[in-house]
Amino acid sequence: MFLGVNTSPEISYALSVLSRYLTKATTQHGIHAKHLLRYVWGRSHAKLTWCAGKVNPPFQAGQFHSFADSSWADVIPSRKSTNSYDIFCNNAVVSWKTKLSAIIATSSTEAELISAAYCAAEVAFFESWLKNLVLCKCLQQLFLRIIMGL
Numbered sequence: 001m002f003l004g005v006n007t008s009p010e011i012s013y014a015l016s017v018l019s020r021y022l023t024k025a026t027t028q029h030g031i032h033a034k035h036l037l038r039y040v041w042g043r044s045h046a047k048l049t050w051c052a053g054k055v056n057p058p059f060q061a062g063q064f065h066s067f068a069d070s071s072w073a074d075v076i077p078s079r080k081s082t083n084s085y086d087i088f089c090n091n092a093v094v095s096w097k098t099k100l101s102a103i104i105a106t107s108s109t110e111a112e113l114i115s116a117a118y119c120a121a122e123v124a125f126f127e128s129w130l131k132n133l134v135l136c137k138c139l140q141q142l143f144l145r146i147i148m149g150l
Contacts, residue, residue, distance in 0.1 A: 070111040
């Protein structure tokens, strides 16, 4: 889990699926875990790059946009759905989450709606955070320099 949180967030979904089988792991789960470790080792040369100021149309610099998705009833025994969302600012992900839904959806449309609600809650948090940031002028200037690449 340390690798998924601190080094390679792109493997977080695979790690969450593997962690479901920690108490009853088989040799096949061990093979998948070794495959993930080899992937992370092979990507050890990759570096994060800052992409401030390189915003593609129709988005504007400093504007947040988000995407939400879900897979309906993909956990067979419990029929729970997996929800995920990404929030972007200047072509960079500022927040993301993939989690097993606490609610059992009865249709794919309901699963998508639950995922969109999780995303909307996170966007509302960012809006309130930005409003508080505007109140403090020095933090606002620092934030604008980071976002705009000034």
